[in-house]
Amino acid sequence: MSFEEKTLKSERIYEGKIVNLRVDTVELPQKKYSKREIIEHAGAVGILAVTKDQKIVLVKQFRKPVEETILEIPAGKLEAKENPADCALRELGEETGYKTSKVKKLLEFYSSPGFTNEVLHIYLAEDLEEGIAHPDEGEFVEPVHIGIEEALEKITKGEIKDAKTIIAILAYKNILNML
Known part of the structure; x- marks a missing residue:
């Protein structure tokens, strides 16, 4: 059928x-x-950035649709014909100040295919170099560094609710389990 x-x-x-x-x-x-x-x-990217001391870099940001300040991985919308890896690097720098030349695509998924065609591309960023964040105008974010176990606990307690962030953290944990 x-x-x-x-x-x-x-x-x-x-x-x-x-x-x-x-x-x-x-x-x-x-x-x-x-x-x-x-x-x-147009699609979006999310970046799971991991510091040299194995901390995940999240951003704290108010999200109007849910009327909450939430923790999420740095992320952003793809510009017209923009390469997702380039977008990941751009968003990482804008929201956290971190730079790297080492990004690896972890996965991509539909955010909610029942009503949108949005595809999210999730990247892993390692070998980070610190820099100065330069968020877009009207964007207010605060970087937060947490360990993988604390991140998993925050997911379990409902303190991390953002789907792309949960998916990225669980995919990263799966990678660590395979090492």
């Missing part, structure tokens, strides 16, 4: 700086019809 939905009509509802919203009319496999609200997003 094919699960594919054939798009019959697509209507752009909103165009924004970060996301666009469209509504697609689709034909379902059993020849019924439905509407799909889809948020288009």
Whole structure:
């Protein structure tokens, strides 16, 4: 059985700086019809940065959609046709001041494929050199350094709630377990 939905009509509802919203009319496999609200997003990167003393670099940042200050890995939106590894290095420098020439792609995933096409690329950054953070205008972040075990504990206690951060930390822990 094919699960594919054939798009019959697509209507752009909103165009924004970060996301666009469209509504697609689709034909379902059993020849019924439905509407799909889809948020288009250019994609993003997250960087799990590890210092020489094996601390993970997170940033503390207020996130308006959830009305909370949360801990997350440095991250940012891909610019048009930007290479994800270049974006990772740019965001690492902007949000933490750290620089490196050593980044390795860990994985990529869909953030929430039920309503958005956003792909997140997660990188590991090691051999960090300290520098001065230069966040974007209107971006307020504070770097925080924690060990892997403390990070895992914060996930378990619900103190780290950001999905990309949880995924990145668990992927890194898995790598450490394989060594």
